[in-house]
Amino acid sequence: MKEIKTLDLKRTGIVPLNKLETFVLTEGTKHYYISSEGRLVNDIKGKFYTHKDTLSKSNNKVHWKVHYEDKTGVEYEKDVNADYLVAQAFLEPVKGKNRIYHIDGDNSNSKYNNLIYVSDRELRDLKNGRISIDDLGREQEYIPFLNYNLMKAKRLWNDMYTRCYNEKLHNRFPKYKGCSICDYWLEDKERFYKWVEENYYMIGNEQMDLDKDILCKGNKVYSPETCVFVPHTINTLLLNCKRKRGKYPIGVNYEKAKGKYRAALNVDGRTIKLGHYNTVEESFRDYKRHKEALIIVVADRYKGKIPDCVYEAMINWKIEIDD
Numbered sequence: 001m002k003e004i005k006t007l008d009l010k011r012t013g014i015v016p017l018n019k020l021e022t023f024v025l026t027e028g029t030k031h032y033y034i035s036s037e038g039r040l041v042n043d044i045k046g047k048f049y050t051h052k053d054t055l056s057k058s059n060n061k062v063h064w065k066v067h068y069e070d071k072t073g074v075e076y077e078k079d080v081n082a083d084y085l086v087a088q089a090f091l092e093p094v095k096g097k098n099r100i101y102h103i104d105g106d107n108s109n110s111k112y113n114n115l116i117y118v119s120d121r122e123l124r125d126l127k128n129g130r131i132s133i134d135d136l137g138r139e140q141e142y143i144p145f146l147n148y149n150l151m152k153a154k155r156l157w158n159d160m161y162t163r164c165y166n167e168k169l170h171n172r173f174p175k176y177k178g179c180s181i182c183d184y185w186l187e188d189k190e191r192f193y194k195w196v197e198e199n200y201y202m203i204g205n206e207q208m209d210l211d212k213d214i215l216c217k218g219n220k221v222y223s224p225e226t227c228v229f230v231p232h233t234i235n236t237l238l239l240n241c242k243r244k245r246g247k248y249p250i251g252v253n254y255e256k257a258k259g260k261y262r263a264a265l266n267v268d269g270r271t272i273k274l275g276h277y278n279t280v281e282e283s284f285r286d287y288k289r290h291k292e293a294l295i296i297v298v299a300d301r302y303k304g305k306i307p308d309c310v311y312e313a314m315i316n317w318k319i320e321i322d323d
Contacts, residue, residue: 005024005025006022006023006024006025007022007023007024007033007041009021009023012041012043012048013047013048014041014048014050017035017037017039018037018197018198018199020036020197020198020200021035021036021037021039022035022036023035023039023041024036024089024090026040026066026085026088026089027088027089028068028069029066029067029068029069030069031043031044031067032066032067034082034085034086034088034089035086036086036089036090036111036112037111037112038062038082038083038086038109038110038111038112039051040064040066040082040085044067051064053082053108055108056081059107060106060107060108061081061082061083061107061108061110062081062082062083062108062110063079063080063081063082064079064080064082065077065078065079065080066078066079066080066085081110082110083100083102083107083110083115084100085110086110086111086112086115087100087112087115087117089143090112090142090143091112091115091116091117091140091141091142091143092140092141092142092143093117094117094140096119097117097118097119097122098117098119099117099118099119099120099122099123100115100116100117100118101115101116101117101118101122101123101126101133102114102115103115103116103133112142113140113142115140116133116136116140117140118136122136150193152196152200153192153193153196153197154193156192156196156210157189157192157193159210160181160192160210160222161181163176163179164176164179164180164181164222178220179212179220179221179222180220180221180222181221181222181223182221182222182223182224184223184224185222185223185224195224195227199227199228199229200229201229203231203302203305203306206231206232206233207231207232208229208230208231208232209229209230209231209232209235210222210227210229211227211228211229211230211235212226212227213226214228214230214234214235214238214310214313214314215227215228215309215310215313217317228307228309228310230306230310231302231306233298234298234302234306234310234314237294237295237298238295238314238317248261248280249280249284249287249321249322250284250287250319251263251264251265251283251284251287251288251291251319252280252283252284252287255276258276260276260277260278261276261277261278261279261280261282261283262274262275262276262277262283263275263277263283263284263286263287263290264287265287265290265291265294267294272290274286274287274290281321284321287319288319288321291319292317292318292319295314295315295317296314296315298314299311299314299315
């Protein structure tokens with residue numbers, strides 16, 4: 001597999017169009033980077049410049065002037081179409097299929113997942129309406145890290161669907177009973193894949209979870225409005241563990257030896273024992289005070305790394321006795 005050089009966008013000042021937009025060095029150049037969204041930038045003058053799209057009058061394709069270097073180091077200029085650069089950087093080659101077709105029929109849209117390699121005959125038939133994309137009987141494959149993103153979205157869909165509609169799972173984990181997926185995603189799961197692509201982000205090597213109820217406590221519907229990705233640390237911090245904790249409120253246990261109720265808090269996998277009280281209510285109030293403070297501490301730790309809506313939800317999070 002050829003070596004792929006990508007840009008660290010945090011160091012370039014380039015604002016990505018979505019969370020997964022990636023810029024790859026254009027083969028045969030030293031300064032030109034093409035993005036998975038069909039944008040071209042260069043750093044010839046030391047700072048990154050984004051090329052303005054120029055549309056061809058003959059085929060409505062975006063094209064740019066790009067400076068290449070031959071094997072001897074001699075520089076030359078070439079007019080190149082955006083779809084060619086994107087396909088070269090992000091699409092896996094298909095033997096015998098060297099033409100590029102725009103799936104949505106819009107030649108100006110050179111986003112990587114709008115392109116597919118086809119043969120000359122397939123291109124003619126697609127343009128003339130004799131066949132459709134579905135008639136090709138195949139899907140375009142992408143370079144490994146883009147394949148990984150699509151696989152991740154499909155895995156998330158399967159997990160989400162199982163939580164909502166698998167009765168056997170509901171018997172084991174009753175908390176998922178009543179959960180559902182919004183009609184917008186159910187009608188076309190490609191919309192979910194696109195949402196994942198636009199909203200997924202990473203924080204170092206942390207596991208990222210799809211969460212449906214941090215923005216709206218108690219929510220049971222997976223939708224674009226209610227879902228957000230959060231680090232696993234935050235997701236587990238806000239779990240109520242109702243299935244495991246028994247008959248007492250969250251954070252409360254009864255210590256028979258002392259004849260009192262004890263509040264306890266889990267911090268980074270360790271159980272921190274708080275005070276002992278005569279009543280459940282007193283014990284819970286102590287837990288509530290410490291847990292809400294802990295959530296704010298963790299929120300501040302992640303501030304600037306998580307979406308603002310997640311940060312706001314955390315600092316305003318309230319622990320209730322009936323959680």
